[in-house]
Structure formats: structure tokens, C-alpha cells
Amino acid sequence: MMMNRRNFKDFDMMLIGITLLLFTIGILAVYSATIAKGLNFSESFVFKQINSLVIGLIILFITISVSYQRFIDLSYFIYIVNVLLLVLVLVLGQARLGAQRWFSIGGFAFQPSEFIKLSLILVLSNYVGNRKNSSWGFGSLIIPCIVLAIPFILVLLQPDLGTALLLVPVFFSILIVGGANLKHLGLMAITGLAALPVFWQILRDYQKQRLLVFINPNIDPLGAGYTIIQSKIAIGSGGLFGKGWQAGTQNRLNFLPERHTDFIFSVIGEEWGFVGALATTFLYFLIVKRAFTIANLTSDLYGKAIANGIGVLLAFQVVINISMTIGLMPVVGIPLPLISYGGTSLIATLTAIGLLVNVEMRRSTF
């Protein structure tokens, strides 16, 4: 489908610009975090990340070129394929870091759980869009719950607690915007909380350990607590202006584990200080704000729900990731979008941005 002139006019350069800016901040941080490994450029993390950016941008433009309504039409199909991939990854995924989250496709590690967030947004948007003028009873929550529960459990089994938990706010936000009865949703949330003890049983030992450590980091200062303590020292010692790029001692002295992936924000906080950390957070906020603005301006309920879901998804990823690096939340292992090293996460985020631009360009205005 060709884009017409109005589409081009609405093409959101600002959104794409901020995205690329955040990516650049990420590349600088990844460079600083991994320079000590002394890899050749062609095998460096920076190089691989730039490769992923190129792929991600191509997918972003493909996402834009087809109307989001097509994605809505195909949403159940996309969702089912994605769920099957999650099953497959459980069965034959490679074990890395004690978790089975990856496929290896032609040397690329592919993580279906990164995409299930988007598939869930599409399928739920489809559902609420179809119910536009019908009333919401308790029964109408059954299908969304099943749609949430299947990937939630599969992702939890991987085990990827962070991603599983992310699905929950996305689920609620789409149903809220989609018009579900707020009392019913509230009741469901309470039921969910009551079921936490059951949920606790499914967790792996190390996940339980991480949650316990959050409550008291001194339980395990040598293991799980170590990362939190070191990360806090890194960020805290950054102060107002930071120690300067590549000058973070916590970073350079190898005190931070997983610092180019989930804990990349510690490197930013240490090297760029409060100013840099705040600026980065603000850039994310601009993207999220933009997503909500697009949702507000869109009269079509399908598009509104998609934009809203993406906004909530990005917001929670960012806030949870930052909070865990400063010890405000348990370490659940989710990457910082656009900044953490990792191909699938980057590509999935760019796809989400693409969907956002798509909705913005094709929304039916009032």
C-alpha cells in the first residue's frame, strides 16, 4: 500500500528523532561498558547493536507501510504463531544464563518473548475494538484473560519473570481504554493479588531469591544482593554531572555484572550523573507522552487501544528497569528499551514505534 501525501505530512519526525537519540545514548553506554573486553570492532557489541538497528529500521518502515488495520485483522494469527514460538523455545531453546529464551536463527539470537508483548497488544486491541458499542459484562473478560494467561505462563516458565509481569499493566490499560467495567477490572486485580501465593510456587529458586533480596538486600550480599548494591553505588557515585564518559570506576573495574544489558542504566547514571539520567528518562517520557497523545487524537478504538498499549508497555519497561537499578524494585531482568544491548529487544521496540507512527498517520480524525 502506498502512502499518500497526508500520510507523509503526518510522519512523525520528532518521534523517530527521539528514538534515534536514545539509541545513540545506548550505543555510547554499551561502548563504554564493553570496551574493557577488547574486542575487534567487527565482533564488538557496538557493531552487533548497529546491525540490529539497521534490521529494526527496515522492519519499522515495513510496519509503517501497511495499515495498522491489517495488523488488527491478522492479530489472532500473529498471536497464535507467537505463542507457538514460545512453546517451541521452551522445548528446544538454547539454555543461556539458566533461561531458555532464545532461538538461534542464522547466528542471531531471537527471543519470541520480546514480541509477545506486541502480539498481545494487537490481539487485545482487536478484541476491545470489536466490542465498541456492546456492553461489558463479567463474561466479556473471559477471552482477554485467557489471551493474557497463555503467554504469561509460557514466559514465566522460560523463566522470564520481568516480561511476564510487563504483560499485566498492558492488559489492564487496553481494557480500561477499551471500555471494560472498571469495577470488574478492580475485582480482577484483587483476585490476582490473592492468587500470588500460587504464583510464588511457579517461580524458580533464583527468582524467589531475587524477590526476597529486594525486600532485604543483605540476605545475600554475595549473590543476588551484590548486583543491586554495586549498581546503587555506581549510580549514586555519579552525582550531579557524572564521572564522564568511559570514566565510571564501577563500570571500568568490573564491579557491575550484566552492565551492557539489563544494568546499562547504572553505566549511564555513573558516567553522566543525575543530569544525564534525568535527560534520558525525560526522552522516554516524551515518547510515552507522544503515544498517549496519538491515542487521544485517534477516534478509531482499534488504533486508540494500540497506541495506548504501546505507551504503557514502554513506560513500564523504562520505569521498572530504572527502578531496579536504584533498588526501588526487585531485579526482574528486563532490558531498557533502545539502550540495553540485545537485538531482539531493539527490533521489537522499533516495531512498536513503527506501529505508533502507523496509527498516527492513518488515524481517522474527528
Next chain:
Amino acid sequence: MRERLVTVSVSILFVLACLGLFYVQILRYPYYSKLSQNNSIRIIPINGPRGNILDRNGKVLVTSRLSFDIVIVYNELRDKPRLINLLKDVVGMSGADIAKSLEKASSRAYAPFAIAEDIDKEKAIRFDEESLGLNGVTLETRSRRNYIYKNMGSHVFGYLSEITEDELEDLKDSGYRMRDLIGRSGLEKYYESYLKGTDGGTQIEVDSMGRQTRVLGVKEPICGKDLRLTVDLDLQSIADKLLGSHAGAIVAINPATGEVLALASHPSFDPNVFVRPNNSNERLRLLRDRKGRPMSNRAISGLYAPGSVFKIVTSSAALESGRVKNSSYFTCTGSYKFGRRSFNCWKEEGHGPQNIYSGLMNSCNVYFYNIGRLAGVDALESYAKLFGYGKLTGIDLPDEVKGLAPGRSWKKLYRKDSWYEGETLNYSIGQGYLMVTPIQVACMTAVIANKGMATKPFVVKQIGPSPVTHEGLRSVSLRAQTTDDIRRGMYEVVNNEFGTGKRAKAEGIVAAGKTGTAQNPQGRTHAWFTGFAPFDDPRICVVVFLEHGGKGGVEPAGIARQIFEEARRIGYL
């Protein structure tokens, strides 16, 4: 407005995250900045000791003891000359050693480095007193492995050595740290995950002078699990003693259960050598000795021609085929004509007419050439495999090898040639391509001792408080008549005054057995004896193997007798 609900909650989250950043980076900046500048979190590990290894009666064989190391963090040393003096005067290190160690430590200036390991307790206490106020230096206690009986049973226990960086990369998640020891062979390797303790530690905050200011947290160490073996200390110790300066192996198992009562291999090594840091020359000598191969467990990793002990298999194949009965006689004239070649019996003048009993008793080659040919190579191969040759016994020790039970298809595949009848003759007397381990010979003997039931050998019967379940006996479907005939032949070997294994006869113990004298390309013949006792209700199978040990009926049979006697002395038989 529903959208507002979502937007406002999300905005609140962002504000909270920013407040968190403000708190950590602005309000708490002085605190974290100091921590980071001083790099001032220290973890003092508390070692989770490795599990002990006990014999079947609970006697301690391998344990851990406390030892002292002097550990430095190079970039925190303020007074190097004083440290050097202390190391010289108190510990007694040489100037050159100290210089070399400091050089090494400087390449990892931020990581703790053990500059002196396993020093005496008195020295440690004196050092601790005199090093007061010395920055960057700590005295660490560690538990070190102690193999109480030194060389005895070393191949069963195995040894430990420090984890390498590559391994650490893979094993970090399992709780391994730098300088941790990891099992390299034997039980230490096989049961590593059970034996290993989990380190605990105290995390402390120190000031810029290196003094502890407060304890941030404590994690209790967890001890590794104890292994209770099936091995009997007395039997193991006599087995090791009897091997003496021989190269070879002794295996004793309980045929009814598969319990390994003793498993010795010589030349052996003292695993303590790998524990002490200052024995690197001795370590290298052990690891590099290609000729004596002291690190190799000959009982499970040594491959040898079985020689005449294999006649047990030949007998089974022939008797089961129905072509040979216990009443079938073949006459030995001292040699066997095959085509233009002549295959000799070990007795030049010949044994005269032989049946299964006298054939086994005299270990008459000509008798076995005859019945081996009647059975045929395919039957020999399938019975060899039935008795466990050419595959792992599955004993719970690492590095077991499976050997080779050859046959037509093997020869076609690996030698690109067809099977020759002459090779069947060699096969019948346990020569040729056949390669077996002593533990396999023990398992073969157990089948006969058990009247047709195979057993799987094992060394560990209990891990921590929980018994290990083992698969029981497995029938190999031999006719009762077959095992009875072979048992009677083996009885004659030991109890008949002309039996080849009569030296295995012990006063008051009814034993049965088979000798073997295996030719090999390396030189003098290998000597085998395998036997079991008591005859009616076997509770022990003993295999004695001596590399280049001459005749099986001489030394090995004598050693087996002493093991039977020791088993009775300790009340086992």
C-alpha cells in the same frame, strides 16, 4: 476520562523514578561516592566445606581441614617493604618468591591474591598479630581437602584443583568463585555437585584505611553432602598394599548387589599433592608421567587383552549353542592345526582329552580352540557383549572406557576386511582385538557367581542422609546347566591340586576362579585372576590384574587368596 486514568498513573511512575534518581544521586551522593572511591565493600568469604567421604562402615576416608592463606589486594598495599619483611621473617618465604608473587598480584591489582597459601597455624597467628594495621593484607582461613590415607584409594577418590577462568565463566551461576577447587577425577569429579559446599560470607564496609566500619550482611555457608561408600577401608587398604610396586589393578565387588568393596589401581598418587600449593613439581611429574600413568585408573580406564579369563565367555557361547556338552571331549596334543598354521597350547606335551571341567581347570587352549570354532565368531561376539564387554559397566566413576568386543561387522567397518577363522581361534582364548577393563572382568565373573544374573557396579551407597537407589540384578538368560558347568570348572581351577589357580585357595574358604595370562605387544605377559567366594553363596568377586605380571596362576592368584582371607578376617565372609 478513562485515558486520563492511564496517563496520570504512568506519569506518576515516571515522577517516582526521577525522585528515586534524585535521592540516590543527589541526596545520597556523598555516601555512595565514598563507597565507590574506596571501592570499599569487602566480602570475606566463609568457606562452605566440601562433604566428607566415608567407607561402608562410616570410617572417614577423605575430609577437610582448616588452613590459612595470606591474601593481598595489590593496589591497596601502602607499606610494601613491611609486608615483604613479614613474609620473609614470619612465613619464611624467599625474597625471589615474594618478588615473583607480587609481580603476579600487580597484574590484577584490584582482585584479592593469595601471596602465601596453606601456612602453618603458628605462623599464621604470628603473622596476624604482627601485620596489624597493614593495609591491603588479610589472613584468610580456608578449608582444604585432606586425604587421610594418602595414596590408598586415590583413584576412587580422585583429586581437586583450582577452577580455571574458562570453567568459571560457565559455572558462575552454580556458585563457583575464583580460587574455588573443583573435582578433576574419581568421586570428587563424579559427585562434584553433591560434595561441593556453598560458600557463605560476610560483606563488610571498610574505610579508606581498610578498617571495617560495619557489617552489611552475613550469609551462612552450607556444607557439601557426605558420600557413604560401598568400599571397605580394610579391603581397600590391603588391595593397595598387595599391589605394592606392581602396575595393575584390583577390583572386589559384591556380585549380589554390585557394591564395590575395593578398587585399587597402581601406580597411584597422593591426592594431597594437588591440595598443597607448593608441590608444583610433584604435580607435574604425576600428570606428565606417560609411562607409569599414575593418574589413570586402570581398573576402569585401562584396556587389556583378557587372555584366558575370557574362556568363561567362550564356554558360555559354546554350551549355549548346544554343539558342546559337558560330556564332549576334545584331545589336546599340545597344538591345534588350522590350515598350514599351528596354534599352540601353553603346555607343550598336551593335556590329553579335555571336557569343560578339565578344560577350564587346565586352561587348555586346544580345548577352547575347538569349542570356540564350534560356537563361531558371531556367538563369541554376542556372548562377550552379553557379559558386558564392549560397553560401559556404568559404575559411578568418571572416565570409564568401554573397550572392544570385536565381530564381523566391526572388522568390516574399522579394518575394512572380512573376519578370518584364525582370528576366531585367538578370540576363543581372549586374544586378538578384544580389549577389556578389570571392572568388566569383575562384572563377567559376577554373572557366573550369580548363576546368570548381571550386576551393575557402584561405589556410593548414600549421599548425605539419603540412600542411593540402584538397579538390581538383571538376567542375562543363560541356562542353569551352562552356569553350573562353568562354576564347576572354576571350582576345579582353585580347588583341584592341578588347577591353574590353586594358589587362590584359602583355608576354610570355598572359592572358584579363573586365571589368565595375556600376551601383549608391549612385552611380558599380563597376569589375571578372577574369582568369587563363597562358592555356594558368593558375596565377593575379586579381580586381580598385574601389568606384565607373568602368569595369572602365580602372583594374582596368591593376591586374591589374601583378599579372601582379609574379607573373612573382617567378618565379611
